[in-house]
Amino acid sequence: MKKKNALLVSTVISSKLSNDSIGVLKDLASITIDTVLQSGTIHGSLLNRKNKYIPSRLTPLRMDLKFLSSVKNLENVVSTKNQTDWKNVFSSDAVFRKSFMDTGEPMILFELNGEYKLPNKRLLELLGFTEDEFQKMKLIDFFPDNKKFAALRFYTSLKSKRRHTFNTLLKKRSGKLMPVEISVSSLTEGLYFGIIRDVTKQIEIEDLLKKEEEKYRHILEASSNAIVLYDDTTPIYANLRFLKMVGCESSDLESYNLKKIFSQKDQREIKRINKNIFLNELTYGLRPRRGLVESCQQNNQPYSAEFRLIKHDQTTADCEITFSTVRYGKKKILQLNILDITSQKRFIAELQRSEEKFKLLVESSPLSISLTKDDKFSYCNSAFLKLFGYDSYEKILGQEKFVIGFKNNLERERKPKQTQVQSFRFTGTIRPYGRTDGSTIPVEAVVLRITLHNEEAEIVFYRDISEQIQIEEDLKLRKKDYQLLDRIISQVTQSLDTKEISDTSLKTILYNLGWDCGAVFIRVNNNLSLQTSQGFSEHVAEKLKMLSVNEGIGGMLTKMQEPLNYSLQNYPSYLPHKSTFGDAKISSVCFIPLLAKSELEGIILLGSEKN
Numbered sequence: 381m382k383k384k385n386a387l388l389v390s391t392v393i394s395s396k397l398s399n400d401s402i403g404v405l406k407d408l409a410s411i412t413i414d415t416v417l418q419s420g421t422i423h424g425s426l427l428n429r430k431n432k433y434i435p436s437r438l439t440p441l442r443m444d445l446k447f448l449s450s451v452k453n454l455e456n457v458v459s460t461k462n463q464t465d466w467k468n469v470f471s472s473d474a475v476f477r478k479s480f481m482d483t484g485e486p487m488i489l490f491e492l493n494g495e496y497k498l499p500n501k502r503l504l505e506l507l508g509f510t511e512d513e514f515q516k517m518k519l520i521d522f523f524p525d526n527k528k529f530a531a532l533r534f535y536t537s538l539k540s541k542r543r544h545t546f547n548t549l550l551k552k553r554s555g556k557l558m559p560v561e562i563s564v565s566s567l568t569e570g571l572y573f574g575i576i577r578d579v580t581k582q583i584e585i586e587d588l589l590k591k592e593e594e595k596y597r598h599i600l601e602a603s604s605n606a607i608v609l610y611d612d613t614t615p616i617y618a619n620l621r622f623l624k625m626v627g628c629e630s631s632d633l634e635s636y637n638l639k640k641i642f643s644q645k646d647q648r649e650i651k652r653i654n655k656n657i658f659l660n661e662l663t664y665g666l667r668p669r670r671g672l673v674e675s676c677q678q679n680n681q682p683y684s685a686e687f688r689l690i691k692h693d694q695t696t697a698d699c700e701i702t703f704s705t706v707r708y709g710k711k712k713i714l715q716l717n718i719l720d721i722t723s724q725k726r727f728i729a730e731l732q733r734s735e736e737k738f739k740l741l742v743e744s745s746p747l748s749i750s751l752t753k754d755d756k757f758s759y760c761n762s763a764f765l766k767l768f769g770y771d772s773y774e775k776i777l778g779q780e781k782f783v784i785g786f787k788n789n790l791e792r793e794r795k796p797k798q799t800q801v802q803s804f805r806f807t808g809t810i811r812p813y814g815r816t817d818g819s820t821i822p823v824e825a826v827v828l829r830i831t832l833h834n835e836e837a838e839i840v841f842y843r844d845i846s847e848q849i850q851i852e853e854d855l856k857l858r859k860k861d862y863q864l865l866d867r868i869i870s871q872v873t874q875s876l877d878t879k880e881i882s883d884t885s886l887k888t889i890l891y892n893l894g895w896d897c898g899a900v901f902i903r904v905n906n907n908l909s910l911q912t913s914q915g916f917s918e919h920v921a922e923k924l925k926m927l928s929v930n931e932g933i934g935g936m937l938t939k940m941q942e943p944l945n946y947s948l949q950n951y952p953s954y955l956p957h958k959s960t961f962g963d964a965k966i967s968s969v970c971f972i973p974l975l976a977k978s979e980l981e982g983i984i985l986l987g988s989e990k991n
Contacts, residue, residue, distance in 0.1 A: 486576040489567075492535050494519050496571075503576060508553030522550050524557060534562075542566040550576070559583055606699075606718035609708070613638035616713070625720055628692040638714075643696060646687040689718065698722045748842035752781045753835055767823075767844060769816035784813045810845065821846055864892050878902070882912040886984070890914060895986040897966070901927055902982045908934050915987070920964045924957065929980055932956045937973040938980045944971045965989055 480487055486503035490496060499514055507514075507522070523531045527548050534546045543565040549557045564574040600607055606622035608615055615633050623630060626641075639647065682704040688696040702717040730741050742749045748767040751759035757776050768784055770776050776783070808827075812820040821844055828839040882900040890898050897915025901908040908927040916924070927934045933955055936944065947968050951958045961969055966987040974982035 486578075488574045488576065490519060490572055490574065491570050492538060492572065506552075506558075506576070506578065507550065513553070524549055524551055538564060538566065538572060547579070606716075606720070608636070608716045608718070609706070610638050610714040610716065611708070611711075616708075622718065625697065625718070626689065626691045632692065641690050643688045643690060649685070649687075686721070698725050748844075750781075750840045750842070751832075752838045752840065753832070755781050757781060757783075758837075764842065767821075767842060768813065784815075813842075822849055864889070879912060883914075886912060886914055889984065889986070893986070895970070895988050896990075897964075897987040899924060899985040900982065901985070903929060903980065906930060908980075908983055911982075917964060920960055923960045924985070927983065933971055934980060934983065937971055937983060941973055941975060941978065941980075943973070945969075961987065 480489075481500045483500060484502055486506045487500045488503055489498040497515070497519060499511075504511065504514060509517075519535075520528055520531060531546075531548065534544065534548075537544055543563075546562045546564070548560060548562065550560050552558055559579050561577045561579050562574055563577070564572050567573050600619045603619060603621060606619065606625045608618040608622050610616065615636050615638070618630070618633055618636075623633075626636070628636070682702050684700065684702045687699055687701050689699045689701075690696055698721050700719045700721050704715050704717065705712045706715045707713075727741070743761045745761060746763060748764040749761045750757055750764050757779055760773065760776055765771070765773070765776070768776075808824070810822065810824045813823045813825075814820055824843045824845050826841045828841070830837055830839060882902070886898050886900050889895070897913070899913035899916060899921070900911045902911045903909075906929045908929060910921065910925040913921045913924070929935070929938060936955065945968070946952070948958070948961060948966065951961070951969070964987070967990055968988045970986040972984040972986070973980055974984065
């Protein structure tokens with residue numbers, strides 16, 4: 381500390397101790413101290429080799445001039461000035477008192493050396509101090525420790541900047557920290573005027589706006605439609621769906637000028653829209669503005685039309701685009717909501733072109749599709765044959781549609797849902813269907829009723845949902861697992877004793893899983909020691925009291941790292957204790973490994989007298 385103080389003293393002397401000046405001294409080890417002299421106190425902050433401040437968690441050096449008496453004539457070097465009694469100057473001015481002292485804005489008049497400071501009433505109310513308490517404190521005392529050096533730098537900068545704004549924290553009398561914006565300007569040499577504005581509400585509003593912005597940005601990014609925003613003809617935002625649809629990166633967005641993303645034909649259509657809006661406004665004596673934006677505002681309805689969008693690779697996509705306006709800051713911008721309808725139009729065109737084209741399309745579909753007339757199959761694709769187990773078209777065509785059968789005893793049978801869409805009617809059902817091998821599979825079927833060659837017909841789309849049902853069953857089992865885990869946790873959290881935790885956990889597992897007996901083993905070095913057991917005789921517990929981690933049951937679990945479940949008849953001959961379980965009349969055993977970072981740390985043994 382003495383060495384640091386000596387270095388600080390040398391730095392102060394080299395800076396000639398001018399009020400509020402900064403002295404910098406570098407030694408051979410590239411140690412640098414940045415010093416500020418403020419109201420009789422020297423503040424020093426260490427700098428690194430790149431002349432940057434050490435992180436603020438390090439307390440800056442600080443020394444009072446009165447403790448430097450060993451340095452000859454140190455205080456005499458400090459430049460002194462006759463301080464003006466500003467209070468007497470202003471006290472007789474009624475205008476000053478009305479515009480400064482009694483105003484509702486927190487204000488202060490001060491000198492940088494701290495000799496004079498005059499707060500108005502509003503500032504005292506804001507900080508919670510009385511006039512006497514305020515005058516007894518130094519200006520630097522109103523800042524928290526981690527903001528004091530920054531405040532000193534701010535004071536120093538006022539000598540070169542006649543006006544400056546500073547965002548920081550101030551300490552109130554209650555000890556609470558208040559975010560403020562301090563705006564300071566120089567009135568005359570040595571005297572400064574400051575306005576302190578509480579920005580707590582502003583920060584809260586900014587945080588709220590940021591959260592709202594993130595929420596709506598997330599909604600836009602998650603939208604299934606492509607969305608792009610234009611300021612005039614310049615794109616300013618596009619969601620991921622748009623970038624993926626046109627095949628470009630966000631850095632290439634500027635190249636998608638509104639006039640360049642449409643085909644020549646569509647550009648002429650847009651010009652026609654603009655022209656119509658232009659003429660309409662001239663008719664009513666209005667000043668013409670941007671046509672697309674105005675067309676979106678007619679009758680308060682967005683404007684929608686089909687256009688061909690030019691992609692990044694110069695291919696085009698048929699899109700249904702809805703033009704609307706949104707407010708962005710203080711102005712309205714154009715929003716394009718784009719739905720790629722290329723695949724839909726292609727599908728409809730293929731169906732309308734010919735029945736053969738329709739067959740080619742559905743034959744390549746991964747969905748199982750059939751066409752029935754008079755309740756008999758007249759067509760099916762190869763996916764249908766594979767789903768229901770037929771090896772040729774001859775075995776199904778001409779058969780009644782009920783040949784694949786409905787099983788009314790299916791537990792998952794649901795009522796069909798019907799939806800009327802224009803002239804078509806869709807019926808969706810989930811039922812079990814029969815296969816040629818006698819098995820049944822759950823199938824979701826969507827029926828589309830159409831008129832084909834002036835005859836009523838049905839197109840049925842089939843989807844095997846066996847995997848979906850299996851996932852639902854797995855989720856139910858996983859839910860049971862978590863419920864059991866919750867029960868165990870609720871029991872074991874009542875104690876920190878290992879023995880008590882093992883006993884409680886084992887009881888909970890045996891009760892909920894329906895096993896007759898069990899034991900818990902905990903790893904000690906390379907062995908698994910019996911921690912607790914329930915339902916086993918003392919003779920069996922004595923034989924099971926120690927297992928090896930690397931051999932036998934422990935070695936198998938170390939290798940497999942998954943539960944092992946055996947009936948006594950199928951119990952592997954290479955594992956020990958088969959006779960022990962037989963003597964205890966145990967018919968089934970289950971070994972559950974307790975793992976930590978892929979290392980075996982324990983075993984739960986469960987036994988049952990039933991298979």
